[in-house]
Amino acid sequence: MADKRQVKVKVNGVEYEGYAEPRKLLSDFLRDDLELLGTHVGCEHGICGACTILFNGEPIRSCLMFAVQATGAEIMTVEGIAENGKLHPIQEAFNEHHALQCGFCTPGMLITVYHFLKENPNPTEEEAREAVSGVLCRCTGYTQIVEAVMAAAEKMRIAA
Amino acid sequence: MKPTAFEYFTPSTVQEALQLLESQGDEAKIIAGGQSLVAMMNFRAARPEALIDINNIKDLDYIREEEDELVIGALTRERTLEVSPLVKEKCPILAKAITHIGHLPIRFRGTIGGTLVHADPTAEIPITSVALDAKMKIAGPSGERVLNAGEFFLTYLTSAIEENELLVEVRIPTLPPKTTAWSYVDISRRFGDFAIVAVASVLSLDNDGVCKEARIAMGGVAPTPVRAKEAEALLAGQKITDSIIEEAAIKAAESDDVDPDSDYHATAEYRKAMTKVLTQRGLKEAWTNFEGSK
Ligand SMILES: Cc1cc2nc3c(=O)[nH]c(=O)nc-3n(C[C@H](O)[C@H](O)[C@H](O)COP(=O)(O)OP(=O)(O)OC[C@H]3O[C@@H](n4cnc5c(N)ncnc54)[C@H](O)[C@@H]3O)c2cc1C
Ligand code: FES
Ligand code: FES
Numbered sequence: 001m002a003d004k005r006q007v008k009v010k011v012n013g014v015e016y017e018g019y020a021e022p023r024k025l026l027s028d029f030l031r032d033d034l035e036l037l038g039t040h041v042g043c044e045h046g047i048c049g050a051c052t053i054l055f056n057g058e059p060i061r062s063c064l065m066f067a068v069q070a071t072g073a074e075i076m077t078v079e080g081i082a083e084n085g086k087l088h089p090i091q092e093a094f095n096e097h098h099a100l101q102c103g104f105c106t107p108g109m110l111i112t113v114y115h116f117l118k119e120n121p122n123p124t125e126e127e128a129r130e131a132v133s134g135v136l137c138r139c140t141g142y143t144q145i146v147e148a149v150m151a152a153a154e155k156m157r158i159a160a
Numbered sequence: 161m162k163p164t165a166f167e168y169f170t171p172s173t174v175q176e177a178l179q180l181l182e183s184q185g186d187e188a189k190i191i192a193g194g195q196s197l198v199a200m201m202n203f204r205a206a207r208p209e210a211l212i213d214i215n216n217i218k219d220l221d222y223i224r225e226e227e228d229e230l231v232i233g234a235l236t237r238e239r240t241l242e243v244s245p246l247v248k249e250k251c252p253i254l255a256k257a258i259t260h261i262g263h264l265p266i267r268f269r270g271t272i273g274g275t276l277v278h279a280d281p282t283a284e285i286p287i288t289s290v291a292l293d294a295k296m297k298i299a300g301p302s303g304e305r306v307l308n309a310g311e312f313f314l315t316y317l318t319s320a321i322e323e324n325e326l327l328v329e330v331r332i333p334t335l336p337p338k339t340t341a342w343s344y345v346d347i348s349r350r351f352g353d354f355a356i357v358a359v360a361s362v363l364s365l366d367n368d369g370v371c372k373e374a375r376i377a378m379g380g381v382a383p384t385p386v387r388a389k390e391a392e393a394l395l396a397g398q399k400i401t402d403s404i405i406e407e408a409a410i411k412a413a414e415s416d417d418v419d420p421d422s423d424y425h426a427t428a429e430y431r432k433a434m435t436k437v438l439t440q441r442g443l444k445e446a447w448t449n450f451e452g453s454k
Binding site for chain 2: 002005022023025028044045049052055060061065066069112131133
């Protein structure tokens with residue numbers, strides 16, 4: 001077993017310090033060491049998107065990175081989307097439009113949509129569909145997810 | 161599954177990385193974006209004993225123009241290339257091809273060096289680099305060497321990089337916009353999947369629309385990306401018409417170099433048939449966009 005290394009990261013605005021073997025995936029570090037269970041792990045090879053987080057503002061698969069590589073980074077997980085206990089407009093829209101059933105894909109969906117609407121506040125339905133295609137949902141058939149993304153975009157434009 | 165244990169190193173210069181490759185021996189691997197390697201490690205299809213992480217070698221992350229070449233550091237992310245104004249202006253086919261790679265989060269981490277060394281014959285950047293006659297600059301213990309894209313890919317998932325070498329730079333001849341027609345077309349099962357067959361076409365034209373040189377690279381039809389030599393020869397010196405495009409597409413699919421395998425994505429016959437369809441579609445798209453841009 002290789003020695004554990006120090007890992008220092010800021011997650012959702014909070015500084016964390018932990019120790020991890022180099023082989024520990026960032027997704028497992030978030031879940032097992034930081035006990036942030038919002039980030040889901042489906043496939044561990046980059047396909048399903050459930051583990052998507054923001055890494056220095058960019059969406060990445062946390063299952064394809066080692067925790068030791070994250071030292072110094074600012075991370076946002078699904079737990080960081082709501083503010084002061086109030087759901088984010090994207091979360092409200094997912095709720096109102098029934099954009100989840102089992103909820104397994106939802107953390108990856110929310111993070112993906114959060115980044116997408118930041119980059120593209122006024123998307124077409126086609127663009128929204130493309131954005132969420134990188135996260136696999138086996139329940140909803142995506143129709144309501146796309147509706148929720150469009151509704152969230154509108155809520156956010158009104159609020160802005 | 162989880163990866164097996166490994167030693168982890170973070171060199172900050174190319175020299176340090178090369179020294180680590182020497183001292184750690186055969187079982188050491190470079191990690192760049194990790195988008196192919198970590199997935200393979202999670203499956204234990206790769207079990208490196210040491211990882212040499214080049215993400216801290218900031219000197220390997222750049223895009224510049226030098227005379228008639230676009231010069232790109234090996235650690236440049238796919239996403240950075242996709243949105244770079246310089247790439248869009250000087251080599252738009254590269255930016256376009258990259259939009260076909262997986263999904264956004266993959267492109268934010270994946271690097272040009274990583275996908276070239278990984279050498280998947282259906283991967284967008286390897287195919288495009290073969291169409292563009294890109295040059296690969298490789299650093300090793302006894303100095304640097306340069307390989308053409310055509311010599312860089314040896315076979316399925318195998319590039320000419322030796323275990324003690326590092327790909328450091330990619331040099332791509334820029335495309336003059338007024339005299340270049342190009343396209344990148346592919347077929348995949350689902351949006352974001354690896355291509356079943358893909359074709360990158362670059363036509364250099366004169367002012368009368370006569371093709372001076374055609375460069376057509378095909379992926380998914382052989383263990384490496386291959387050029388459609390017979391089709392290229394047919395097009396050279398000709399005015400582009402629908403009928404010559406169709407003739408070229410037939411020649412491309414009949415080429416000896418088009419020798420696909422069957423796998424669970426597609427049969428060999430289907431890939432061969434699609435080589436014709438995509439070459440025709442690609443040349444048409446290149447020509448139509450070129451005419452439309454005038
Ligand atoms: C879900 C998913 C979908 C994908 N879809 C596509 C797709 O549609 N098309 C596509 O082209 N790719 C796709 N990819 C792969 C992606 O483009 C990878 O990023 C790329 O193949 C590897 O680049 P990397 O920087 O991540 O390399 P790594 O995974 O870090 O490394 C890959 C290999 O290259 C070696 N290496 C890396 N850099 C160097 C260097 N500078 N010198 C020497 N050796 C080096 C490593 O040792 C390793 O053997 C996909 C990946 C995933 C996970
Ligand atoms: S668990 Fe990371 S993409 Fe599926
Ligand atoms: S809600 Fe079940 S996978 Fe998307």
